[in-house]
Amino acid sequence: MTASISIDSSPGSGAKPRICIVGAGMSGILMAVKLLEKGIDNFVVYERSEAVSGTWRQNRYPGVACDVASFTYSYSFEPNPDWTHRFSPGPEIRAYFERVVDKYGVRRFIRFNTEVTAACFEGAQWRVTTNDGSEELFDVYVAATGPLNNLHYPDIKGLQDFAGACFHTADWDDDYDYTGKRIGIIGTGSSSVQSVDPLSAKAEHLTIFQRTPQWVIKTDNPEYSPVAIKLKHSFPILGRLTRWFYSWIGEQFGLAALKDGFRRKFVFKACQSALDSVKDPVLREKLTPDYLPMCRRMIMSGTFHEAVQRANVAVETTAIDCITADGIRTVDGKEHKLDLLILATGFFFNAQNVKQVTGLNGLSLADYWQDGIKTYRSITVPGFPNYFMLVGPNSPITNLSLIEIAEIGVNYVMQCVDKIRNGEITAIAPKPEVTTAYMQNLRNAFGDTIWTSGCSSWYLDDEGIPATFPGPPSEYRKELNEPILHEYELISA
Numbered sequence: 001m002t003a004s005i006s007i008d009s010s011p012g013s014g015a016k017p018r019i020c021i022v023g024a025g026m027s028g029i030l031m032a033v034k035l036l037e038k039g040i041d042n043f044v045v046y047e048r049s050e051a052v053s054g055t056w057r058q059n060r061y062p063g064v065a066c067d068v069a070s071f072t073y074s075y076s077f078e079p080n081p082d083w084t085h086r087f088s089p090g091p092e093i094r095a096y097f098e099r100v101v102d103k104y105g106v107r108r109f110i111r112f113n114t115e116v117t118a119a120c121f122e123g124a125q126w127r128v129t130t131n132d133g134s135e136e137l138f139d140v141y142v143a144a145t146g147p148l149n150n151l152h153y154p155d156i157k158g159l160q161d162f163a164g165a166c167f168h169t170a171d172w173d174d175d176y177d178y179t180g181k182r183i184g185i186i187g188t189g190s191s192s193v194q195s196v197d198p199l200s201a202k203a204e205h206l207t208i209f210q211r212t213p214q215w216v217i218k219t220d221n222p223e224y225s226p227v228a229i230k231l232k233h234s235f236p237i238l239g240r241l242t243r244w245f246y247s248w249i250g251e252q253f254g255l256a257a258l259k260d261g262f263r264r265k266f267v268f269k270a271c272q273s274a275l276d277s278v279k280d281p282v283l284r285e286k287l288t289p290d291y292l293p294m295c296r297r298m299i300m301s302g303t304f305h306e307a308v309q310r311a312n313v314a315v316e317t318t319a320i321d322c323i324t325a326d327g328i329r330t331v332d333g334k335e336h337k338l339d340l341l342i343l344a345t346g347f348f349f350n351a352q353n354v355k356q357v358t359g360l361n362g363l364s365l366a367d368y369w370q371d372g373i374k375t376y377r378s379i380t381v382p383g384f385p386n387y388f389m390l391v392g393p394n395s396p397i398t399n400l401s402l403i404e405i406a407e408i409g410v411n412y413v414m415q416c417v418d419k420i421r422n423g424e425i426t427a428i429a430p431k432p433e434v435t436t437a438y439m440q441n442l443r444n445a446f447g448d449t450i451w452t453s454g455c456s457s458w459y460l461d462d463e464g465i466p467a468t469f470p471g472p473p474s475e476y477r478k479e480l481n482e483p484i485l486h487e488y489e490l491i492s493a
Ligand code: N01
Pocket: 065, 066, 067, 068, 148, 154, 155, 156, 169, 186, 187, 188, 189, 190, 191, 192, 194, 210, 211, 212, 297, 320, 344, 345, 346, 347
């Protein structure tokens, strides 16, 4: 395909800076709304799929829901008194984002089915290439690609040989009717735990293949009554108070990960009491982790403990030997015959989703990160001017509302955009030495957290480099309150 260069072809004024947003999920939509709020319409949102809402478009498995309360998992400027549950189901969240996109006039800026395949900083601009071979120039690049959407398929012998239906939780086959089927599900993370109840309610049998048991907190998820919804419409303060309360809970989780004390005891007790509700001691033993609660991401579920005790549900803890045409063989030689195999095996963390990002001096992001991901305050990277990551690596994504994190990031990017508009800067990239010091501080702080207490998780990579933020959200908010320009190199054309 022949490459073509077109500049300023998007809707918009053509005024500088021209902004590229990659991803029309929660954070990309937010970025677009905030630009439009300031009267900036010179931007493009690239979306590789045919629809908005990112993770909520991609994850359609039975039981999918947010494990963060809906009143915090919504934009601060767009409260939704109509949430039906404390933890609303995925389709409702997706509908919320669709509504926001239309209400704020974002849709016309989105290029659907257009994947950014490469981005290269040249002169003082980003040359962005898309899958149709076209190229465009931008002053600012905002990666709104989300931390968890590159599907991880397990490397298990024989996976291709399975003759039944097989799909990943994040690539659900909506047409497949699992009623009366023998189902196997590999993995015990949030996606698996959320789907155990609806799957087992219809399946002939469900076997959960568990490699590592997880701590699951029992969280009731009542449906809000029409009266409660009406009250929230009449008194918006109620929604704000609920939001504030759940943000406060998030802060306590962040603090509990840092320090021993009453907060941690409270969380430990809540996990433990959920396990106590499992009557069969053998099953309880299987489900009991050998690491501390909160070391991995906590799982919230109001249905799991009851569903896992159903007669048609089994938890298999013997390691998988291979997958056969008929099902799964465990290392003890036992054959598990299956009609449907579900891979609830998670994602690759924070791959940035663009195959080739090239910054100053031809350095690729992949090469810069080959020894581990390094960021400056989660949002920028040395050598990659005006490259901003929303909910980037090292942001506090542990059981907090990602929307709150994205709002902090967007506020920071908007301040940088303002500085470009008023001529204060052209392009900025964090100083390498400042970034090195920042990462060292993160590592040091991580040593004092529960996340290093002896478990493997995506919070730390193989080199022990933290992927999340070792502090409560309030501290992160302070860190990204405003850009500290002397910690940046100013780059001109
Ligand atoms: O994936 P996971 P997830 N053989 O990575 C197992 C978010 N989320 O999709 O623990 C056998 O947590 C793996 O085993 P082990 C949330 O942030 C949010 O459930 O590595 N097993 C593990 O059990 C979450 O953290 C919501 O030993 C294999 C599982 O697969 C993140 O998404 C809802 C294996 C993967 O668990 C990911 O959750 C859902 C193998 N070869 C998800 N390979 C909300 O509500 C992997 N596993 C917002």
